[in-house]
Amino acid sequence: MESTFYQVLELVLNFGLPFLLLLVAYIVGTMLEKGHFRSIRKRESEYATFPVVTFDTMPDDWSASSSTLVSGSVVISLDYFKRVIAGLRAIVGGRIKTYEPLLERARREAMLRMIEDARRDGYDAIFNVRLETSRLANSRRDGKGTAGVEMLAFGTAVKFASRFARAQ
Amino acid sequence: MKFIPRQPREGINVSDTHPLVEAGTLVAGLTLIFVFIALLLIFLVEIALYFIPVEKEVALFEDWLPEDLITVSPADERLHQAQLLVDRLAFHWADAPYTFRVEIDDSDVANAMALPGGLIIVTEGLLDQVESENELAFVLGHELGHFRNRDHLRALGRGIVLSLFLATTMGNDVSSISVTVTDLTLRGFSRQQESSADEFGLALVYTHYGHVDEAWRLFEKWDNDDRIMPGVVSYTSTHPDAGDRVEKLKDQALREGWPIEGLITGLKW
Numbered sequence A: 001m002e003s004t005f006y007q008v009l010e011l012v013l014n015f016g017l018p019f020l021l022l023l024v025a026y027i028v029g030t031m032l033e034k035g036h037f038r039s040i041r042k043r044e045s046e047y048a049t050f051p052v053v054t055f056d057t058m059p060d061d062w063s064a065s066s067s068t069l070v071s072g073s074v075v076i077s078l079d080y081f082k083r084v085i086a087g088l089r090a091i092v093g094g095r096i097k098t099y100e101p102l103l104e105r106a107r108r109e110a111m112l113r114m115i116e117d118a119r120r121d122g123y124d125a126i127f128n129v130r131l132e133t134s135r136l137a138n139s140r141r142d143g144k145g146t147a148g149v150e151m152l153a154f155g156t157a158v159k160f161a162s163r164f165a166r167a168q
Numbered sequence B: 001m002k003f004i005p006r007q008p009r010e011g012i013n014v015s016d017t018h019p020l021v022e023a024g025t026l027v028a029g030l031t032l033i034f035v036f037i038a039l040l041l042i043f044l045v046e047i048a049l050y051f052i053p054v055e056k057e058v059a060l061f062e063d064w065l066p067e068d069l070i071t072v073s074p075a076d077e078r079l080h081q082a083q084l085l086v087d088r089l090a091f092h093w094a095d096a097p098y099t100f101r102v103e104i105d106d107s108d109v110a111n112a113m114a115l116p117g118g119l120i121i122v123t124e125g126l127l128d129q130v131e132s133e134n135e136l137a138f139v140l141g142h143e144l145g146h147f148r149n150r151d152h153l154r155a156l157g158r159g160i161v162l163s164l165f166l167a168t169t170m171g172n173d174v175s176s177i178s179v180t181v182t183d184l185t186l187r188g189f190s191r192q193q194e195s196s197a198d199e200f201g202l203a204l205v206y207t208h209y210g211h212v213d214e215a216w217r218l219f220e221k222w223d224n225d226d227r228i229m230p231g232v233v234s235y236t237s238t239h240p241d242a243g244d245r246v247e248k249l250k251d252q253a254l255r256e257g258w259p260i261e262g263l264i265t266g267l268k269w
């Protein structure tokens, strides 16, 4: 039966290709995510001693000579695998576990970029740090799909009046 | 105040479930749920069929026509002849509860379908390929077989189940599915339902003509066409395995001792 061949071909095209895409998305997505986390951890340990606090006023024992607004923002896209799994999760509800590392990366990366922003200009510490997030709608016709998330970290960076003040 | 350097703690904000485990759990769980719901709905369809007598079905769908149907002129001779043929065949179905209506759809693809309320639709494409009344009689008899087994309503129920399933898995809004009754009825006739309708149709043809000559000629033709260009013949997409069915029909005729040769009645148009 020649028509069996076409049926198999149709089956492969209909289900095989999306599955392959899913597999590729998973492998590549996992690799990129692992790489990103490695980079995040490395930079975090590098900047570990840089004071970053969320007080909305400058701590009393800091004496600053200058201050500025610093910010760091990052946009991260979902991979196809995460999106599909989240779609399945949306049917029954519950924690969207595949999105958690995505947002974790975004938060930490945004903080790091903010710190890098401050350090590049020789600032010594940041206070009043805030995090904000927004969703990027993608180009789907209904505008409902999500292309990715933006995470923004910002705060007030200060230069200490003397090196001594930083010793604390 | 002392600033204590500290790196973000891992494993607080990110669940340590492996993504593949999460995927597997979801797929397996949802499959189970869907299978359960599908079985439940199919079961409910069967129950509903038991409680919806044919009279009610006929009353509900008495004047109904599919929206996308493009009918030929009511004065068309083929319509008249097809209706006559159905009536004559149905005469051999003792106490048939339906009053059958025939409509011809202006479509080039050869197809015939049984729809709720005793509506039989044949396409112009099918009529163009029919060369004798005997061939047409079997196609119509087959559709009568679907009515006798109430396959058209079963398919309707299963069609709804399938649409719901597709709508949820494709992530569409369930409220946004728009499917016509025709679509639904055409989905999911099982091989068994087809065989059973075939048997009934052939019996009607034999009772009417006294032989079964040319009853399955169209199927043989479609089977050949399908081998050359699969998927082109529409009838075979809703009525699969033309070749298989021809074999079964031949077996049936042999078993019952029905003559496979006889006087062919020409078309009267």
Ligand SMILES: [Zn+2]
Residues within 6 Å of the ligand: B142, B146, B189, B194, B197, B239
């Ligand atoms: Zn059929």
